[in-house]
Amino acid sequence: MNKYPLWKYLLISFLLIVGFFYAAPNLFAPDPAIQISGESSATVVEQSALDLATKALKEAGIDYFGVAITENGKSGLIRLRDREQQLIGQAAVQRSIGDGFVVALNLASTTPRWMAALAAQPMKLGLDLSGGVHFLLEVDTPAAVNKRLELATVGIKRKLREDHIRGFIEQQKSDRIVGKFKDKELADQAISATRSEYPELLQTTETNEEGVLVSWTMSPAKIKDIEDYAVGQNLTTLRNRVNELGVAEPLVQRQGRNRIVVELPGIQDTAEAKRILGKTANLEFRLEAKGDADTTSREQFEFRDARFGQKSAWLEREVVITGERVTDAKSGFDSQSSQSEVSIVLDNEGGNLMAQATRHNINRKLGVLFIERKFRTHYEKGEDGKDVPVKVPYDEKKIISLATIRDALGNRFRITGLDNPAEASELALLLRAGALAAPMDFVEERTVGPSLGAANIHQGVTAVWVGFILVTLFMLYYYRVFGLAAVVALAINIILLIACMSLLSATLTMPGIAGIALTVGMSVDANVLVFARIREELKNGMSPQAAINAGFERAFVTITDSNLTALLVALILYAVGTGPVRGFAVTLALGIITSMFTAITVTRAIINLSVGGRRVTKLWI
Numbered sequence: 095m096n097k098y099p100l101w102k103y104l105l106i107s108f109l110l111i112v113g114f115f116y117a118a119p120n121l122f123a124p125d126p127a128i129q130i131s132g133e134s135s136a137t138v139v140e141q142s143a144l145d146l147a148t149k150a151l152k153e154a155g156i157d158y159f160g161v162a163i164t165e166n167g168k169s170g171l172i173r174l175r176d177r178e179q180q181l182i183g184q185a186a187v188q189r190s191i192g193d194g195f196v197v198a199l200n201l202a203s204t205t206p207r208w209m210a211a212l213a214a215q216p217m218k219l220g221l222d223l224s225g226g227v228h229f230l231l232e233v234d235t236p237a238a239v240n241k242r243l244e245l246a247t248v249g250i251k252r253k254l255r256e257d258h259i260r261g262f263i264e265q266q267k268s269d270r271i272v273g274k275f276k277d278k279e280l281a282d283q284a285i286s287a288t289r290s291e292y293p294e295l296l297q298t299t300e301t302n303e304e305g306v307l308v309s310w311t312m313s314p315a316k317i318k319d320i321e322d323y324a325v326g327q328n329l330t331t332l333r334n335r336v337n338e339l340g341v342a343e344p345l346v347q348r349q350g351r352n353r354i355v356v357e358l359p360g361i362q363d364t365a366e367a368k369r370i371l372g373k374t375a376n377l378e379f380r381l382e383a384k385g386d387a388d389t390t391s392r393e394q395f396e397f398r399d400a401r402f403g404q405k406s407a408w409l410e411r412e413v414v415i416t417g418e419r420v421t422d423a424k425s426g427f428d429s430q431s432s433q434s435e436v437s438i439v440l441d442n443e444g445g446n447l448m449a450q451a452t453r454h455n456i457n458r459k460l461g462v463l464f465i466e467r468k469f470r471t472h473y474e475k476g477e478d479g480k481d482v483p484v485k486v487p488y489d490e491k492k493i494i495s496l497a498t499i500r501d502a503l504g505n506r507f508r509i510t511g512l513d514n515p516a517e518a519s520e521l522a523l524l525l526r527a528g529a530l531a532a533p534m535d536f537v538e539e540r541t542v543g544p545s546l547g548a549a550n551i552h553q554g555v556t557a558v559w560v561g562f563i564l565v566t567l568f569m570l571y572y573y574r575v576f577g578l579a580a581v582v583a584l585a586i587n588i589i590l591l592i593a594c595m596s597l598l599s600a601t602l603t604m605p606g607i608a609g610i611a612l613t614v615g616m617s618v619d620a621n622v623l624v625f626a627r628i629r630e631e632l633k634n635g636m637s638p639q640a641a642i643n644a645g646f647e648r649a650f651v652t653i654t655d656s657n658l659t660a661l662l663v664a665l666i667l668y669a670v671g672t673g674p675v676r677g678f679a680v681t682l683a684l685g686i687i688t689s690m691f692t693a694i695t696v697t698r699a700i701i702n703l704s705v706g707g708r709r710v711t712k713l714w715i
Contacts, residue, residue, distance in 0.1 A: 150259035220603035419444025445505025609681030
């Protein structure tokens with residue numbers, strides 16, 4: 095009696111070995127590091143760039159080690175000895191290698207490669223435990239207003255052309271549209287024609303020697319609405335992009351009128367995060383301009399790729415649709431042309447506009463314009479005499495595709511002309527996450543320490559240890575040898591819990607530590623029920639072996655009911671909660687599952703190995 099078959103002991107041993115293995119990576123603390131990658135996912139980091147970076151670190155007196163390029167060649171990593179030197183090192187490296195590269199702060203894993211090859215990674219820690227990366231981005235709201243005026247300028251030109259109202263329309267700077275008309279009658283007709291279509295524009299007239307000038311300007315209320323929309327849309331887009339990156343429990347929130355704070359806990363590839371978050375990549379679909387079109391209605395753009403056999407082409411200024419109409423995008427590979435491609439799905443309005451534009455322009459060419467916000471950096475002397483980097487933004491617009499329209503297009507089609515699958519995948523991600531309503535600049539970047547402070551973290555860990563020691567003393571005092579078996583099972587339970595959180599990539603936060611502390615107390619409940627039942631059966635005159643068997647068998651239903659109830663509560667907390675509440679719920683749920691395994695199976699295995707199958711006259715319980 096009370097003996098497991100050999101296969102059950104072997105199975106338990108196997109599960110314990112696996113648990114210890116996947117919990118072990120949490121013993122390896124990460125190194126502070128500086129990561130270098132290209133602005134585009136197609137860029138390969140050469141050794142020469144790392145040589146410039148290490149030279150700059152030496153000149154700045156920063157101690158480093160472990161310089162390496164990743165296996166795919168997309169980024170380089172330089173490990174530092176001191177986390178406090180990361181910001182200084184980042185500034186020095188960025189200046190040395192110049193524009194075209196993203197230099198980001200990172201925490202480099204120290205898990206042995208052979209363990210990582212078997213998917214053994216440390217569990218993620220929340221911002222309140224290990225900190226993470228902090229970005230402060232500023233939305234270029236004047237650019238959003240200017241973009242709206244550009245669209246209004248094109249629309250006013252189209253409306254006046256349709257109504258046969260002769261005049262010259264141009265956008266002056268970024269705050270007004272000016273129309274020049276021969277007489278007041280034409281000016282009044284222009285105002286009347288555009289008032290209903292653009293009610294947000296205020297009209298004023300002025301007469302001079304050249305004729306009548308009509309100025310269309312945005313009202314202050316409308317400008318504020320556009321700015322609020324731009325920040326709100328960018329906030330939504332950033333959240334979508336963070337979700338695409340798979341970051342657990344991020345913080346993305348608005349700060350002030352035109353700034354957004356992004357905090358990413360425990361992220362491994364901060365260079366990729368910085369590139370994806372701040373990248374303003376969008377598409378514009380425009381028809382190729384006719385040869386006899388005047389220069390006011392067409393623009394010349396260069397091709398990104400030399401495969402087209404020409405350096406540039408003329409496109410119409412009027413935009414058919416932009417990337418804002420994209421609802422879904424997936425990267426793929428065109429087997430016929432051997433090029434990377436992106437399959438695009440438009441919303442209903444975008445599909446109607448595309449169909450209308452292509453239906454009436456069969457055999458004309460449709461150009462796909464790739465728009466990317468980039469920066470030129472120069473240095474100026476600050477008030478303290480030190481060089482301060484000044485970034486000047488500019489928009490790079492190049493043609494990635496210019497194809498002949500054979501049939502009317504709908505809301506589903508494909509585009510090609512991208513450099514490689516990585517760039518196609520990145521563009522698909524950006525379009526899928528949503529277009530930015532306005533460009534953004536990084537105005538601040540730093541690694542953040544634990545928000546609750548090292549003292550509180552130490553207290554949280556101490557609470558778990560104190561709880562474990564008190565439970566150990568109680569179990570040993572009250573249940574003697576059987577209590578020792580319960581304590582061993584409790585220790586195994588904590589290790590298995592950490593292993594499960596590591597395997598599931600769950601994020602541990604301070605509430606999660608509270609969940610572990612609660613698990614320490616709850617996990618021995620099952621053993622208390624079993625041991626109390628064994629004592630009761632012994633008092634009723636049952637033999638020791640029979641009492642052990644009856645204790646485990648008859649207490650099983652009660653243990654299952656109580657733990658399922660607690661598990662249900664944890665699932666409800668996860669479903670309705672957010673942030674820290676979810677972290678607590680995940681830890682609690684996993685702790686309940688592992689504690690049922692250890693308290694029932696592991697504890698009984700230990701007891702069976704100790705007294706099972708023997709002639710026992712007295713139990714130390």
